[in-house]
Amino acid sequence: MKKSILLARPKEAIKNTISCENFRDTHTLMSNDLRVEKLMDNVNNNSIKPKRRIRYKGTHPRHFDEKYKELNFESYPSEVEKVIKSGKTPAGTHRPVCVNEVIDVLKPMSGQIGVDATLGFGGHAEELLKRISPNGRLFALDIDPVEIARTEKRLRSMGFSDRELVIKRSNFAGMFKLLKEAGGGFDFILADLGVSSMQLDNPARGFTFKREGPLDLRLNPERGRTASALIRSLEEKQLEALFIENSDEPCAKQIAQAVFKNRNKINTTTELANAIARALGNKSFRDGDNMIKDSIRRVFQALRIEVNEEFSVLEQFLRNLPFCLKTQGRVAILSFHPGEDNRIVDSFEQGRIAGLYADISSIPIRPSAKEQSSNPRSQSARLRWAIKN
Numbered sequence: 001m002k003k004s005i006l007l008a009r010p011k012e013a014i015k016n017t018i019s020c021e022n023f024r025d026t027h028t029l030m031s032n033d034l035r036v037e038k039l040m041d042n043v044n045n046n047s048i049k050p051k052r053r054i055r056y057k058g059t060h061p062r063h064f065d066e067k068y069k070e071l072n073f074e075s076y077p078s079e080v081e082k083v084i085k086s087g088k089t090p091a092g093t094h095r096p097v098c099v100n101e102v103i104d105v106l107k108p109m110s111g112q113i114g115v116d117a118t119l120g121f122g123g124h125a126e127e128l129l130k131r132i133s134p135n136g137r138l139f140a141l142d143i144d145p146v147e148i149a150r151t152e153k154r155l156r157s158m159g160f161s162d163r164e165l166v167i168k169r170s171n172f173a174g175m176f177k178l179l180k181e182a183g184g185g186f187d188f189i190l191a192d193l194g195v196s197s198m199q200l201d202n203p204a205r206g207f208t209f210k211r212e213g214p215l216d217l218r219l220n221p222e223r224g225r226t227a228s229a230l231i232r233s234l235e236e237k238q239l240e241a242l243f244i245e246n247s248d249e250p251c252a253k254q255i256a257q258a259v260f261k262n263r264n265k266i267n268t269t270t271e272l273a274n275a276i277a278r279a280l281g282n283k284s285f286r287d288g289d290n291m292i293k294d295s296i297r298r299v300f301q302a303l304r305i306e307v308n309e310e311f312s313v314l315e316q317f318l319r320n321l322p323f324c325l326k327t328q329g330r331v332a333i334l335s336f337h338p339g340e341d342n343r344i345v346d347s348f349e350q351g352r353i354a355g356l357y358a359d360i361s362s363i364p365i366r367p368s369a370k371e372q373s374s375n376p377r378s379q380s381a382r383l384r385w386a387i388k389n
Contacts, residue, residue, distance in 0.1 A: 096123030097378040105332045111135040112187040117172030120196040122151040143171040173316040185326035192334040209273035217304040227303040236260035246302035318347035322356040325388035358389040
């Protein structure tokens with residue numbers, strides 16, 4: 001009976017039955033495909049899972065590599081602003097000094113050609129580029145291969161093309177080689193002789209004694225000998241002379257004796273700091289008063305200047321300077337200790353007497369009280385200027 005009923009079905013009903021069965025088969029296949037696709041998505045998501053940020057003890061990061069928000073300042077602007085308002089410099093960045101004063105001295109204008117001889121984080125360069133656009137051109141120099149790449153990426157992301165911003169990996173003494181490319185001379189030149197906060201704050205670069213790191217102190221880590229190698233190569237009297245000449249260290253004799261005695265055991269920043277502290281009567285630099293820490297800073301400065309040949313590079317820059325400026329071209333130089341400032345003063349005065357400069361600064365321009373309060377690293381800055389005859 002059932003068979004006869006089946007046979008008696010209209011053809012259309014049979015077609016519908018087949019279509020329904022086909023639909024169920026297709027639906028099953030689609031469901032399987034979706035499950036496979038979802039599984040593959042999970043696999044792919046797991047394979048590109050972002051790296052977990054560094055964990056740290058307490059509520060606030062203390063070490064350089066723990067400060068992930070400051071090191072990614074573009075993604076956390078509000079957090080970075082809090083750090084700046086507290087009078088500190090966010091990790092991995094640098095706060096340019098005397099920006100308004102530099103602009104007032106150099107008077108950059110649209111269409112001019114200039115040089116930022118010490119690019120660093122690019123804070124001064126950014127403000128100069130805004131004022132020489134359109135049709136202006138800024139040559140920017142820096143010897144640090146680590147920071148120059150980061151700064152170029154940041155400035156390019158702001159829209160500054162390679163036509164208006166030409167970045168060269170060189171120290172500022174190499175500026176003379178740019179004259180032909182610049183058309184024979186520059187309308188303005190800026191040199192900031194200070195060490196960037198990106199270098200000072202990163203223990204791996206060996207510039208700070210506050211955290212353990214290799215005693216390096218090289219601005220270009222690919223060239224020259226480290227500070228620890230320099231120490232082992234000098235006699236006690238040579239160390240004493242170095243500390244006096246490069247940083248006017250009043251306790252140079254005692255420190256030189258201690259450093260020379262322990263020279264083969266000093267390989268890190270804290271080992272040197274502790275050797276200095278013991279020479280001045282403390283077991284550790286962490287127990288020392290401000291006078292001991294000031295001596296430590298001066299010794300680090302003296303070694304850094306020697307490792308990077310900073311005085312000889314500066315002297316070469318000052319000799320070339322008047323021949324790189326156009327008539328009525330302007331130069332501004334920021335220095336941070338007497339060894340630099342004295343050389344600038346002597347060079348500008350000799351240039352004025354020789355008729356190379358029409359005018360020079362009679363007294364240094366200092367950061368405002370407000371800037372010194374908000375950015376303590378600016379406190380020792382001195383800005384001097386000259387105008388080409």
